Amino acid sequence: MLRFTGTELQAVLAEAGINGCRVILVKDQGVYLMSEIGESKPEGGRKRVAYATGCNPEIDDFESWWQRARDEFGGDDFVEYFNVDDPVLAALRGTSGSLLLEATPTHLCLAAEVTVPGKL
Template sequence: MSLLFKNSDLRPVLTEAIANHCHVILVKDQGVYWLAEQGERLPDSRQKLIAYAVGCNPDIDAFDDWWALANNELGGDDFGENFDPQMGVLKHILDSQDDLLVTATQTHLTLENVT
């Protein structure tokens, strides 16, 4: 299995990272999501633009559901992994309507565009 990120959610995050000349970060903690390393903040200090994986958004998915999905797909430890938003597979998101699939093994993360 893998985690799916919708183009419509991910595109604004990638655009923000490129505009701010920073990385995007894939995060697993309270859900699984992408955010710009240097992004706009809300008044409560949370990041404004966040792209959650389908089924891993704690604001809309039940805790037991998103927690189980995140742990099954990415393991039990929290992490943040930096990526260049202009790398091929992520840049493709900006130039298409494709979504992004993230698959993990114990040692690797694989990013793949899906139609």
């Protein structure tokens, strides 16, 4: 199971919401989410990207992130599109929650992990 958290996740969800587009899950150089329509960096690539914990090639060791991504999704690169208004993604917008993603041989399963303030 992979986890997406923090301000990066919120930035991607907000950008997709503002642009009225889908959220894209990508497995290539790491595993990350980005808005289908979004602002680009001057040097190329997207400005707002949310990497799965442990799957960011900019901060995680190659063998570590590569094996983690392979264990979860297999060896092939891919993209998958999710509607930003999907109930799981909608539940996370504007929170400090995490998106949990698990792959089976036939499905991608999304879950929102949201802590209610004042509850443990």
